[in-house]
Amino acid sequence: MLHSRKRRGALLAAASVAMAALVLSGCSSQRDAGTGDETGDADVDGTFVFAASSDPAGLDPAFAQDGETFRVARQIFEGLVGTEPGTADPAPLLAESWESSEDGLTHTFSLKEGVTFHDGTEFNAEAVCANFDRWYNWEGLAASEALAYYYTKLFRGYASDPSSAVYASCSADDATTATVTLNQPFAGFIPALSLPAFSMQSPTAMAEFSADEVGGTAEAPTLSEYATAHPSGTGPYVFEEWAPGEQVTLVANEDYWGDTGQIDEIIFRTIDDPTARRQALESGSIDGYDLVGPADTAALEEDGFTMVSRPPFTILYLAFNQAVPELQDPLVREALSYAIDKDALITQVLPEGTEKATQFMPDTVNGYNDDVTTYEYDPAKAQELLAEAGYDEANPLTLTFNYPVNVSRPYMPDPEQIFTVLSAQLGEVGVVTNPVSNEWGDYLDLTSGSTDHGIHLLGWTGDYNDTDNFVGVFFGAQSNEWGFDNPALFQALQEARGIPNLEEQSALYEDINEMVATFIPGVPLAHPAPTLAFDPRVESYPASPVNDEVFNQIVLTE
Amino acid sequence: MLRTIGKRLLLLIPTLFGLSLLLFFWVRALPGGPAVALLGERATPEAVARINELYGFNEPIVQQYFTWMGQLLSGDFGVSLQTGRPVTEEFLRRFPATIELSLLALILAVGIGIPLGYWAARRHGKFTDHASVVLSLVGITIPVFFLAFILKYIFAVQLGWLPSDGRQNPRIDATHYTGFYVLDGILTGEWDAAWDAFLHLLLPAIALGTIPLAIIVRITRASVLEVQNADYVRTGAAKGISRATLRDRFILRNAMLPVITTVGLQAGLLLSGAILTETVFAFPGIGSFLAGAIFNRDFPVLQGFIIFIAIVYALINLLVDVSYSVIDPRVRVS
Numbered sequence: 001m002l003h004s005r006k007r008r009g010a011l012l013a014a015a016s017v018a019m020a021a022l023v024l025s026g027c028s029s030q031r032d033a034g035t036g037d038e039t040g041d042a043d044v045d046g047t048f049v050f051a052a053s054s055d056p057a058g059l060d061p062a063f064a065q066d067g068e069t070f071r072v073a074r075q076i077f078e079g080l081v082g083t084e085p086g087t088a089d090p091a092p093l094l095a096e097s098w099e100s101s102e103d104g105l106t107h108t109f110s111l112k113e114g115v116t117f118h119d120g121t122e123f124n125a126e127a128v129c130a131n132f133d134r135w136y137n138w139e140g141l142a143a144s145e146a147l148a149y150y151y152t153k154l155f156r157g158y159a160s161d162p163s164s165a166v167y168a169s170c171s172a173d174d175a176t177t178a179t180v181t182l183n184q185p186f187a188g189f190i191p192a193l194s195l196p197a198f199s200m201q202s203p204t205a206m207a208e209f210s211a212d213e214v215g216g217t218a219e220a221p222t223l224s225e226y227a228t229a230h231p232s233g234t235g236p237y238v239f240e241e242w243a244p245g246e247q248v249t250l251v252a253n254e255d256y257w258g259d260t261g262q263i264d265e266i267i268f269r270t271i272d273d274p275t276a277r278r279q280a281l282e283s284g285s286i287d288g289y290d291l292v293g294p295a296d297t298a299a300l301e302e303d304g305f306t307m308v309s310r311p312p313f314t315i316l317y318l319a320f321n322q323a324v325p326e327l328q329d330p331l332v333r334e335a336l337s338y339a340i341d342k343d344a345l346i347t348q349v350l351p352e353g354t355e356k357a358t359q360f361m362p363d364t365v366n367g368y369n370d371d372v373t374t375y376e377y378d379p380a381k382a383q384e385l386l387a388e389a390g391y392d393e394a395n396p397l398t399l400t401f402n403y404p405v406n407v408s409r410p411y412m413p414d415p416e417q418i419f420t421v422l423s424a425q426l427g428e429v430g431v432v433t434n435p436v437s438n439e440w441g442d443y444l445d446l447t448s449g450s451t452d453h454g455i456h457l458l459g460w461t462g463d464y465n466d467t468d469n470f471v472g473v474f475f476g477a478q479s480n481e482w483g484f485d486n487p488a489l490f491q492a493l494q495e496a497r498g499i500p501n502l503e504e505q506s507a508l509y510e511d512i513n514e515m516v517a518t519f520i521p522g523v524p525l526a527h528p529a530p531t532l533a534f535d536p537r538v539e540s541y542p543a544s545p546v547n548d549e550v551f552n553q554i555v556l557t558e
Numbered sequence: 559m560l561r562t563i564g565k566r567l568l569l570l571i572p573t574l575f576g577l578s579l580l581l582f583f584w585v586r587a588l589p590g591g592p593a594v595a596l597l598g599e600r601a602t603p604e605a606v607a608r609i610n611e612l613y614g615f616n617e618p619i620v621q622q623y624f625t626w627m628g629q630l631l632s633g634d635f636g637v638s639l640q641t642g643r644p645v646t647e648e649f650l651r652r653f654p655a656t657i658e659l660s661l662l663a664l665i666l667a668v669g670i671g672i673p674l675g676y677w678a679a680r681r682h683g684k685f686t687d688h689a690s691v692v693l694s695l696v697g698i699t700i701p702v703f704f705l706a707f708i709l710k711y712i713f714a715v716q717l718g719w720l721p722s723d724g725r726q727n728p729r730i731d732a733t734h735y736t737g738f739y740v741l742d743g744i745l746t747g748e749w750d751a752a753w754d755a756f757l758h759l760l761l762p763a764i765a766l767g768t769i770p771l772a773i774i775v776r777i778t779r780a781s782v783l784e785v786q787n788a789d790y791v792r793t794g795a796a797k798g799i800s801r802a803t804l805r806d807r808f809i810l811r812n813a814m815l816p817v818i819t820t821v822g823l824q825a826g827l828l829l830s831g832a833i834l835t836e837t838v839f840a841f842p843g844i845g846s847f848l849a850g851a852i853f854n855r856d857f858p859v860l861q862g863f864i865i866f867i868a869i870v871y872a873l874i875n876l877l878v879d880v881s882y883s884v885i886d887p888r889v890r891v892s
Contacts, residue, residue, distance in 0.1 A: 049728050243734075245842040246725070270842070272850060276840045279722050
């Protein structure tokens with residue numbers, strides 16, 4: 001039968017048609033497959049697929065510092081303190097109220113009743129103290145920046161060296177009252193507790209699965225059993241499965257103390273290529289993703305996808321390395337400030353929702369100074385000051401301009417474009433810039449690890465509402481990045497950190513911001529607003545400047 | 559024959575030793591280190607120093623090499639700097655995905671390539687022949703990642719006919735035993751899962767298999783052209799032997815030797831092409847993980863994975879050599 005060419009041709013045609021039909025029918029069923037459980041809204045697909053840019057580093061947020069690990073942790077865990085929706089201000093969460101002593105050393109928390117961890121353990125004051133003591137008693141590898149990044153940075157010391165520790169002790173006064181005592185006042189203590197690193201975890205589960213046994217050797221630390229498969233928190237979602245490199249699956253917590261929302265299953269799908277994430281959204285295989293590239297926002301919005309801007313909690317700045325002799329002259333630094341047109345920069349290359357910066361932190365942080373000295377765009381003034389400093393056409397100010405390539409950060413979505421705009425603006429006033437670009441890793445080595453750079457672009461995404469988390473990080477001590485020694489500034493920041501009273505501290509920070517503005521270590525450019533993109537069925541998403549985004553608050557239309 | 563196989567396996571040892579030496583030093587010649595990759599902006603010089611200390615990157619490089627060699631010989635390939643899990647575990651977890659992908663790509667390449675090459679040779683000088691030559695040229699010259707991107711853009715994003723990424727639709731609750739998702743679906747009777755896994759393989763396999771396909775078409779065509787004009791074929795045809803027998807036993811059997819060699823070499827192309835294809839399709843195999851390891855300077859993974867891949871490649875080629883004597887008994891594997 002196959003010998004006849006006509007028959008063979010017909011057979012081939014029939015086979016291809018059949019194949020195509022099968023493929024197409026397979027595809028349409030792919031979209032309808034899996035309508036999720038019936039525990040949520042019956043008319044809404046309760047399974048929510050979110051694309052993450054990388055696998056979580058682990059499931060124990062106490063040992064984490066990256067955004068993707070925290071994204072998953074936020075669904076599973078809760079802390080004593082949360083945030084007011086859409087802001088960085090502390091709000092009650094597992095602690096319904098708290099009282100802090102005048103000297104800032106004693107904090108008493110009144111806990112929520114009737115809350116249980118996912119493994120059934122009761123959440124009470126004892127559990128709270130178990131968590132605080134756990135962090136304090138870490139030893140060896142666990143007690144280092146490599147693992148316990150936030151605890152080391154903020155609480156500084158451990159049981160092995162109590163004199164340097166901020167934390168002293170915790171006592172469970174009764175089932176719903178816990179008192180934490182500090183050795184030194186830490187005004188940012190309450191806001192810091194909203195960080196996922198300080199979530200309340202089940203002491204029973206941590207003990208059973210050896211949460212503190214970060215195994216392996218010092219050369220190759222490995223995750224504990226707890227962090228690999230048994231995280232247990234109080235949050236609206238329970239951990240179900242982690243297929244490394246592929247996805248993390250969470251299901252709704254049936255015994256949750258609050259509102260479980262419309263979503264009953266979350267799947268965090270790992271897709272590390274940003275274009276692939278966008279295409280996955282467009283093809284319908286995911287429901288949303290974060291950090292949309294600036295080139296994609298307009299197109300996605302036009303195609304009907306729900307775009308959400310996260311209120312900015314970032315700062316993008318142009319830093320002046322004062323190890324460079326030209327930049328040591330305050331006239332030069334002032335001139336450069338006047339030469340920058342921030343509005344133009346924002347309109348041209350920064351995302352929708354970006355705010356102009358007047359200081360090195362966003363306005364949602366305590367200590368923001370509304371009346372800080374600013375240098376409004378004035379190219380004529382810039383040229384005047386440069387002339388005064390001894391530069392002119394024959395002898396122009398020449399600077400190395402460092403910027404990174406092949407990277408996109410929440411505060412700096414497209415460094416190459418930002419560089420182009422700024423160097424053009426500087427060129428307008430007669431400044432000659434020599435571009436030096438590096439890959440991200442090398443760039444950080446160069447700008448933060450050495451003094452061998454000129455003016456450069458960098459920034460920061462805040463972790464929580466504390467001025468020290470911004471200005472303290474940049475200007476708290478002498479550094480290779482900024483290259484200056486300003487003992488008055490360092491001293492002021494050190495002092496401010498120690499003030500127990502938030503009001504008093506904010507006032508001091510306002511003064512510090514003014515000090516920084518007149519010193520001009522660099523130009524604070526903007527607070528870029530990162531964007532998230534969602535399937536049109538997502539009506540609203542609880543965007544938070546500090547990424548406190550729990551999915552039980554997502555509203556879906558289908 | 560067994561002695562030859564034994565000898566070949568023994569030769570593997572000095573090959574791998576030399577490879578490990580090259581690998582170790584090349585990887586460390588990459589600018590930047592894992593500490594900065596791990597910490598990002600929060601990389602203060604103190605933190606970087608601490609991480610370098612923890613992982614032993616401060617020791618003299620020769621000492622690091624011997625430490626690593628020692629671990630290697632006891633089966634310890636180290637731990638991934640990105641995930642904290644043993645390198646061997648990461649490889650074994652992801653390898654089935656790449657095997658599934660490469661296998662489908664190879665099946666497509668061979669299954670379409672050999673008939674097409676044969677067809678072109680039989681119609682030598684006619685339109686079919688010219689068309690296949692031109693098409694195979696196009697297939698060889700298109701870069702894999704570009705093809706992958708175009709296929710994905712057209713068929714997944716614009717037309718929505720096929721999935722755009724991953725191995726399985728997350729909404730399908732599939733059980734996985736072996737790590738080969740299509741097989742798993744069949745074994746557990748979850749037909750929708752098996753079919754879904756197959757659909758996810760299709761586009762990446764087409765992208766990955768295009769270059770091998772093009773090469774196989776050309777080699778088959780050339781080989782068949784050479785064989786079909788041989789005397790014994792014409793004698794056979796003159797004697798009235800059926801077309802099917804002529805095709806299978808006279809022509810193809812004799813033309814296959816160069817083609818089989820090519821297929822063995824394609825295994826290498828598939829593994830390297832997998833890196834780009836898997837990245838474009840967010841396919842969680844060893845290729846995409848290797849790509850990540852390069853960006854994050856994950857030395858243990860780079861070293862371990864490349865050695866594993868070298869072993870696989872050597873074994874495949876050994877298999878190919880052994881298969882010669884099956885196809886053509888005149889060939890002794892010596």
